[in-house]
Amino acid sequence: MSFGQLPYDLAHLLGGAVLLLSFVLLYQRRIAAVINAFATQGALLALAAAWQGYVQGAAGLYVTAAIAFGAKAVLIPFALHRLVRRFNLQRGVDPALGIGVSMIAGVALAGFAMLVVLPATAGQRALAREDLALALSVVLLGGLMMITRRNLISQVIGLLSLENGLILAAVGVAGMPLVMELSTAALVLMLAVIAGVFALQMGESFQSLDTESLDTHRGEGE
């Protein structure tokens, strides 16, 4: 497959859109908008998985798509919105790093991902190489978001979006066993649940989801 063929083009474009949403996540300040952007990213990811399922003729990918849509586009955003309402977090989140700086860092990371992936996958098909670069960029941007945000919910979303990148990489590779994907999806749900419990606990103890407020309580307990 190469440029100009619909299967490749659309898969590529969907991957690009997922990456674009990662940038939107970095760019947003308001927590509700961040959650919405994350939900959109989940939906796009589901679309990408479904399209790959159709192109590769792999029924398992439809399951992945359904799980991704159900969990990431509907369930988790819904739960997060409830959390936000419960702790009255509609105000803006203040990023630890400025928006402009984190955007520049994001573009630099995407370029970095490109430079890493391309030599490492020499000899593979162009499709796999570029999609892998896209997916790795999403992963790195998720990591960046976890570093540059102080709010717990933003950090959780960073982690989940990082995981979106992993799924994106997985669906692009033909012949990935379904078990792997199911287990990753389960892992994510577990993570989300743990994070939710943690957030509830933290919110009740500190009346805030700012993770920096934890720093002063290091080494306490027992």
Place this chain on the structure above:
Amino acid sequence: MSIFTALVTQLLHLALILALAPVLTGCVRWLKARLMGRRGPHPLQPWRDLLKLLKKRPVLAENASAISRAAPYVAVGAALLAAALVPSFARGMLLAPFADLLLIAGLLALRRFAMALAGMDVGTSFGGLGATREMAFAALAEPAFVLAALIFAILAGTTNLDVIIGIFQEGALGLRVSLGFAAVALLAVAVAENARIPVDNPATHLELTMVHEAMILEASGRHLALWDFQASLRLTLWLALLAAVFLPFGMAAPGAGPIAWITGLLVFIAKMAALAFTLAVFESAIAKMRVFRVPEFLGAALLLGLLGAVFLFVSTGLS
């Protein structure tokens, strides 16, 4: 013969743009009003306003200089020339060899400069504020536009708009991530350049947030008509540019006959209507952002353009 056809196409295009520009502004206003549950002014209202204002005597401030009197004509001339370069219903117009994207950027800069000079001429605080902000936003919008031009130029081999559209029309390029990023970047630039929500509010005179309106506060009579007209021209130009590059289908080929022109015209009007509707929905759905978030917005567009270029380098290097 071919020069004659090109001339006719050019003149028809110019007439179309001249007639359509205020109607387009009116349509967007009307659609917005309908979406917000108001009745809204008639889509032809901007035309009526223009004709009324043209008959009125301009009132200039006592300390206004020749700049205030000359700037509207410069701005309208530049906007008109830029609009004449962007194809609407057919390619191969007389000025097509000069329809360079960087030149269009330059003409828009000329328009902006004239407007900012007019804003500063009388020495009011609002005019100066608007001029300052306009130039500062343009500082980020222009590189984003140039990066979009860079992406097109790598795909098409030139920055000539007519050639770019021709190559995009063939469809051999397919859908590309870089083009998607370029589209997003160009949309953001278009929103900023046209002073639309969320960068600026075209319908308000609220002093603290406005950019575009602040510069023409002192204009009246035919000067105001000209400023309004160039704003409409600019909106038409940008929508036509987006339509031509990203939705190039239906446009008549160079040297095609009147039947292809009519098809092209109908498709063009449909495209513009769709874009106007999208714009109205977009503007109704979101809120205006704070002035100091605009640089982030445009900076993001700039970085997306850069990212698009990077992806393009990678894919051209691979294939």
Place this chain on the structure above:
Amino acid sequence: MLIALALALVVLAILSLAAPLLAWAALGVRVVYAGAALVSLVFAAGGFVGLVSAPEALALPFGPPWGAMRLALDPLSAWFLLILGLCGVAASAFAFGHVKGPEAPRRLVPYPLFLAGMALTLLAADGFTLVLGFELMSFASWVLVAHEHEQAENRRAARLYLGFAALGGAALILCFGWLAAGTSAGAGFAALRAAPPDGLRALAILLLVVIGAGSKAGLVPLHVWLPLAHPAAPSHVSALMSAAMTKVALYVLARVVFDLAGPAQPLFWGAVLMALGVASAIMGALRAALEEDTKTLLACSTIENIGLITLGLGLALAFRAADLGALSAVAAGAALLHALNHAMFKTLLFLGAGEVLHGAASRRMDRLGGLIHAMPWTAGLVLVGAAAAAALPPLSGFASEWLLLQALIAAWRVGDLAFQIGAAAATALAALAVALAAAAMLRFYGLVFLGRPRSPRAAGATELSGAARAALIFPATLTVIFGLTPGYLLELAAPALRLLTGAGAGLSALGGVTVTVSEGGAGYAPMIIFAVLLLMGGAAVWFARRQAPGILHGPAWDCGFIAPPHHLPFGDPTTQVSAAGMAQPLRRMLGKTLLAAREQVEMPPPGSIAPAHLQAGFHDPVLVLIAGPLPRARDRLAALAERLRDFSLRQCLGLGFAVLLGLMALLIWLERR
């Protein structure tokens, strides 16, 4: 022609020698400036002749012990000589127009020497002559910068300038010495060309010439003296320094890197120049958008334009390294064209700023305003320059920056991924610099000429006349003409481009009515565009004026604010936007990260009627470095060296012995290689 040019140099030397006597009478001063103008005209003519005819060479009957001094006129030096001549004519005419009586010799004597130094640098055909001319130029301009040495800030500027000039001179001497080390036939350019440097030596030469020429041209990070020194000189000298002297420095850079260092350089040479160019362009443009003094603003804009020219040169070098001759010619053409265009509009702008300083007695934009009413000629002519500097079509700045951006857009053809990404970023940053320059020029023009006078002195400004007006009309006319004829200028520059890029093909496509980058590529036809623009604007005038008659005048509407009290007939001038206020968006957007800009509001306590204060400012990071850590390091080093004096005899002997051993070890190492 070369003999005539050599004689012109002699005339300048005589003028300089006679200047102490001539300075006592207004007539004598006029003679000096008129002579300088005539000689500049000869330079311009010489440049033109040098471009259309074959290269010439001339060995002088005197010189250093190792050989005669040599002069030559080849297309590259001719192009820069043309620039120097045109600037010299305008600057000298301006000075001529402003002669009021006797002048201090320290202002008059160095002026012909300054011109002669620049011309000698351009005409030199061996390393010794070039360095001699370069140092003459530095020294003469230093005296002119220091001419008002009563003021502490001028003394500081001159001191800083001298430091950088010394650094640059030392680097250039080392550079040419090292270049000549590869030959046995002295430092003549032909001999240097025959033995191009390689390996580590080539790298050292690149570094040295970048320091030597870059510190004079104002490339970041060697630019800090420029915004201080250029404004301190008299206005006509500021114009020459900004428009011509920086170009002479770039000529030295181009001569060494493109010509003397051999026909093939690796790709990264181009990348180094591009990076320096982009950094200068951004830094200069941003500072220009924040400065509050007219001449400082213009000096910062010079840094920006020098950056763009260097970017073009670096790109040409990269294209040449990648064997893309035609594109290399495009990039080099953009650089040369922009050098010429910038020289013209910057001369115009500096002379205009000088006229404002003369007519309204201030350089601070917060004390100017509304001068378009009192000085309509100056305002109109400066508008041409400001619009060209803001890269507006169809003026000259747009033509060369269009060509530069086209070359940058084609940079992806080099093929190296890292270079492509860098070039795309450079494209974006160059466009950012151009847009910032437009903002800076609007701010300059709007604050100085538009609005209401901000001080009584500005309200009573006086207009220029006579030779000074002609001195402004001349570059303004050329700015318009050059904007309309870039194709023909490129045809004129073709021999110089061939020399720079070694490309014969691809040049023919550049020239003519339409400037085209490549066959079938994008084209720019300024004359046609201008004609259509006139047609469109004319149609708008005709259509709009057809219906409504006349214009009424009334008080400014200003969103319904109340009319000013009687004692302020034009309203309170401070209600206009101020220089600091106009810089605010850009200061917040970019200044905080790049220039450590700060804003501080001091609010009075509640209930107090004292005014609140806003303090805003920025620091150039390099200047901070020079003012702080560098001197401290020097002091530490000096203290360390001081300790040498306390050495005992044995220690002194031991030191000498150790040096001897070290030298021997070096010798062994060198022989082993």
